[in-house]
Amino acid sequence: MSADASPKRERTGSDSAAKRGEVLFELPIGTKGQLICTRPKDKVYLITFSSPPDNRLTSVCLARTPQASILLALDIIETRYDAGVVITTSGIEKFYSNGLDLEHASFTPGFFPDTLYALWRRLLTYPMPTIALLNGHAFAGALMLAMMHDYRMMNPHKGYVCLNEVELGAPLRPPMTSIFRQKVSAQTYRKLVLQAARYKALEAFKEGIVDWLGGLDEALAYVDELKLVQKAGKGMNGKQVYGDLKREMWRETVDYLENFGAEDGRDFMIQTRRNREREVAEGKVKVWEARAKL
Amino acid sequence: MSADASPKRERTGSDSAAKRGEVLFELPIGTKGQLICTRPKDKVYLITFSTILLALDIIETRYDAGVVITTSGIEKFYSNGLDLEHASFTPGFFPDTLYALWRRLLTYPMPTIALLNGHAFAGALMLAMMHDYRMMNPHKGYVCLNEVELGVPLRPPMTSIFRQKVSAQTYRKLVLEAARYKALEAFKEGIVDWLGGLDEALAYVDELKLVQKAGKGMNGKQVYGDLKREMWRETIDYLENFGAEDGRDFMIQARRKREREVAEGKVKVWEAKAKL
Numbered sequence: 085m086s087a088d089a090s091p092k093r094e095r096t097g098s099d100s101a102a103k104r105g106e107v108l109f110e111l112p113i114g115t116k117g118q119l120i121c122t123r124p125k126d127k128v129y130l131i132t133f134s135s136p137p138d139n140r141l142t143s144v145c146l147a148r149t150p151q152a153s154i155l156l157a158l159d160i161i162e163t164r165y166d167a168g169v170v171i172t173t174s175g176i177e178k179f180y181s182n183g184l185d186l187e188h189a190s191f192t193p194g195f196f197p198d199t200l201y202a203l204w205r206r207l208l209t210y211p212m213p214t215i216a217l218l219n220g221h222a223f224a225g226a227l228m229l230a231m232m233h234d235y236r237m238m239n240p241h242k243g244y245v246c247l248n249e250v251e252l253g254a255p256l257r258p259p260m261t262s263i264f265r266q267k268v269s270a271q272t273y274r275k276l277v278l279q280a281a282r283y284k285a286l287e288a289f290k291e292g293i294v295d296w297l298g299g300l301d302e303a304l305a306y307v308d309e310l311k312l313v314q315k316a317g318k319g320m321n322g323k324q325v326y327g328d329l330k331r332e333m334w335r336e337t338v339d340y341l342e343n344f345g346a347e348d349g350r351d352f353m354i355q356t357r358r359n360r361e362r363e364v365a366e367g368k369v370k371v372w373e374a375r376a377k378l
Numbered sequence: 379m380s381a382d383a384s385p386k387r388e389r390t391g392s393d394s395a396a397k398r399g400e401v402l403f404e405l406p407i408g409t410k411g412q413l414i415c416t417r418p419k420d421k422v423y424l425i426t427f428s429t430i431l432l433a434l435d436i437i438e439t440r441y442d443a444g445v446v447i448t449t450s451g452i453e454k455f456y457s458n459g460l461d462l463e464h465a466s467f468t469p470g471f472f473p474d475t476l477y478a479l480w481r482r483l484l485t486y487p488m489p490t491i492a493l494l495n496g497h498a499f500a501g502a503l504m505l506a507m508m509h510d511y512r513m514m515n516p517h518k519g520y521v522c523l524n525e526v527e528l529g530v531p532l533r534p535p536m537t538s539i540f541r542q543k544v545s546a547q548t549y550r551k552l553v554l555e556a557a558r559y560k561a562l563e564a565f566k567e568g569i570v571d572w573l574g575g576l577d578e579a580l581a582y583v584d585e586l587k588l589v590q591k592a593g594k595g596m597n598g599k600q601v602y603g604d605l606k607r608e609m610w611r612e613t614i615d616y617l618e619n620f621g622a623e624d625g626r627d628f629m630i631q632a633r634r635k636r637e638r639e640v641a642e643g644k645v646k647v648w649e650a651k652a653k654l
Contacts, residue, residue, distance in 0.1 A: 250605055253595020261608040270543045271568050277605055278489070278510060279586060354607065365435035372405075372432060 103300055104130055109160060111153045119153040120175070121161065125304055127168025127313045129161050134175030138182035141200060141225050150181075151203040158206055167316040167324065169307050170210065172233065173217035173300075180218045180243070181226030196257065197344045200225070204259065205341040207232040208334050211327030213312040217303050218294065224248055231263045234330070236294040237303050238285040245293060246282040258347060259340040266337055268292055397576055398424055402441070405432060412451070419580055421589045422447065431479050434486060443592040443600065445583050446486065448509065449493035449576075456494045456519070457502030476501070480535065481617040483508040484610050487603030489588040493579050494570065500524055507539045510606070512570040513579050514561040521569060522558040534623060535616040542613055544568055 105124035113119055117135035124130050133139065135150045142149060154172065161170060174180045184200070207214055207229075216222075216230035220243040227245050230236050238245070247264075249256055256277065264273050272291045275281045288294045296306050307313060318324045331338055399418035407413055415433050416424045421444025425433045430448060437446060450456045483490055483505075492498075492506035496519040503521050506512050514521070523540075525532055532553065540549050548567045551557045564570045572582050583589060594600045607614060 249595075250591055250601060251595055253597040253599035253601050255601050255604045256608050258608060258611070261605075261611070265542070265609070269545065269568075271571075273609065274510065277609055278591060278602070280591075354604075358603075362439075366439055368432060369436050369439050372436065376403075 104132065108165070109157075111156055112148055113150050113153045114148050117150065118175075119150075119157055121157050124300065125307070127166050127316075128304065128307055129165065129168060129170045130300070131157050131170065131172045132175045133172070136176065138179045139174050139176050139226070140182050140185045141229065142185040149199055151199045155203050155206055158210060162211065167212055169213045169215065169312045169316065171215045171217050171300075171303055171307075174219050177220060178243075179220045179226070180216070180222040181229065182221065183223045183227075184225035201259065201341045201344055204229065204232045204263075205338060208263075208338055208341070209327050209331045211324060212316040213307075213326070215303055215306070215312075217300065218243060218245065219299070221245070228260055228263060231267055235296075235306070237296045237298060237306065238288055238294040239299060240285040240297040242285075244282045244284060245288050246280055247276045248280045250278060251280050257340075259337050259344075262337040262340050263334070266334055403433075403436060414451070418576065419583075421445065421592075422580065422583055424449065424576070431475075431482060434482055438487065443488050445489045445491065445588045445592065447491045447493050447576075447579055447583075449495050452496070454496045454519075455502070456492070456496055456498040457505065477535065477617045477620055480505065480508045480539075481614060484539075484614055484617070485603050485607045487600060488592040489583075489602070491579055491582070491588075493576065494519060494521065495575070497521070504536050504539060507543055511572075511582070513572045513574060513582065514564055514570040515575060516561045516573040518561075520558045520560060521564050522556055523552045524556040526554060527556050533616075535613050535620075538613040538616050539610070542610055 103124060104120075105122040108121045108123055108129070110121070111119040113133060113135045117133070119131060119133045122130045122132070131154060133150050133154060139150060141151055158170065213235065214233040215235045215237055216233040218230060218236060218238040220239065222230050222243065222245045224247055227247060230245070247256075261277065264276060268276070269292065272293060275291075276293075283291070283293060285294070285297050289297055296302060298306075316324070316326055397418060398416040400416060402415045402417055402423070404415070405413040413425060413430065413433055415437070418424050421442050423437050423441065423444060423446050425437075425446065425448045434446070489511065490509040491511045491513055492509040494506060494512060494514040496515065498506050498519065498521045500523055503523060506521070523532075537553065540552060544552070545568065548569065551567075552569075559567070559569060561570070561573050565573055572578060574582075592600070592602055
């Protein structure tokens with residue numbers, strides 16, 4: 085699930101610390117990284133995560149992976165602060181994230197459900213609007229993470245998004261295909277999955293993979309224009325239903341994320357079936373070849 | 379599921395034999411038909427058909443992974459759809475032959491292109507939708523789903539594939555309006571992906587680097603068919619679990635009768651009150 089080679093230099097994003105607003109809390113990521121939550125505007129929470137060199141979503145040190153830290157940050161915001169809007173972005177200039185550490189993901193038991201699926205499910209049903217602010221590349225698992233947000237915004241000058249599993253020879257698991265099926269057109273879906281198309285910002289915007297172009301300033305303006313902070317508030321009957329609405333909207337993907345237990349059995353059945361079909365095909369072709377010789 | 383009257387004349391497609399490339403193999407179809415598989419370019423296989431399951435098996439097991447293009451040897455039609463009488467009265471027609479072909483295409487471990495040289499109505503358009511890409515002759519032919527005009531229902535995998543591959547507005551136009559699309563309209567609405575004949579199809583293969591997509595990934599595994607199986611999961615589930623259809627059809631019929639009776643009852647009550 086990874087793409088380009090790691091960057092040699094890591095610089096903080098170009099949005100200044102002042103713009104990012106008052107620091108609310110900080111969490112460590114692994115041994116070298118960090119997550120900072122700031123408040124650039126009233127009720128807008130900016131989560132900036134950095135795990136050098138490229139924000140890979142790994143499961144090294146299970147308790148302090150990027151995804152575990154983001155999960156804790158989301159919990160803190162929901163329980164300790166007023167409902168508003170959550171924006172996530174990267175503190176590493178070149179990458180939003182370089183995706184999953186493929187070797188690690190395949191061989192660590194529980195990687196998918198325990199950490200990754202938990203984060204995706206949390207975002208998909210989070211009771212506040214969420215925006216993925218793509219400051220740089222978002223490949224494979226990183227693009228999937230961005231899709232689990234309600235909105236996506238992309239740096240117009242830098243970075244690609246793509247799903248390159250077909251080039252790596254890696255299959256996509258049910259929730260991974262499901263989220264694209266639910267959120268982009270069929271043509272874009274095919275282009276992403278079967279062609280591993282690399283999208284620059286403008287193309288991604290035209291095809292609806294991202295919703296707007298820009299950096300933090302544009303994201304904050306977007307929040308105002310769509311009145312997203314208000315959307316997180318209680319409805320006229322006193323109830324807040326934003327998360328519930330999302331849970332119903334994205335039901336197909338949420339079901340796959342929650343019922344991952346069924347995947348292994350299904351994978352096994354599919355493999356068995358495919359082997360059997362291959363044998364049957366081989367048999368039919370042999371019969372045909374035998375006849376052709378007569 | 380058929381549409382226009384059968385054509386009186388059958389001529390081969392207008393792309394010449396030379397363009398179609400070296401003949402790899404030929405298969406008979408019924409007593410009068412024939413399928414020819416040629417190779418117009420390295421690792422591009424052209425099947426001229428009307429049944430193609432065995433051809434797909436031969437290509438997968440005996441040739442290098444590449445791209446499969448299917449087209450018709452009958453100039454006017456890609457296909458005129460299903461023989462409705464035959465389909466309805468032959469036990470196992472749907473699952474044994476049609477669904478098997480559709481499922482095979484939908485999960486085939488190589489990119490597939492339906493090259494629509496002429497009309498594709500109803501079952502033929504569904505067959506085209508089971509391919510990864512569709513290309514249409516800009517000068518000839520319509521595509522449409524005319525079940526509403528025939529009074530024929532659509533079975534679950536038939537609606538599912540359109541739900542998965544075209545927009546909701548196009549889906550409604552196809553199914554509920556039996557809209558007849560000429561090539562340019564079909565292209566604009568995303569029912570087909572490009573316009574042209576064999577030359578354009580081969581150029582499209584090059585432009586999208588489709589032959590390479592059929593190759594092994596960096597880890598040595600080829601996952602093209604597996605990716606498709608996950609992408610089109612809803613339709614594949616319907617194609618594989620057709621056994622549940624009959625029971626569901628029966629329940630739907632029974633329920634509809636009951637609802638009609640209940641409605642009739644409510645209306646009678648209202649009419650009686652209206653007279654007072």
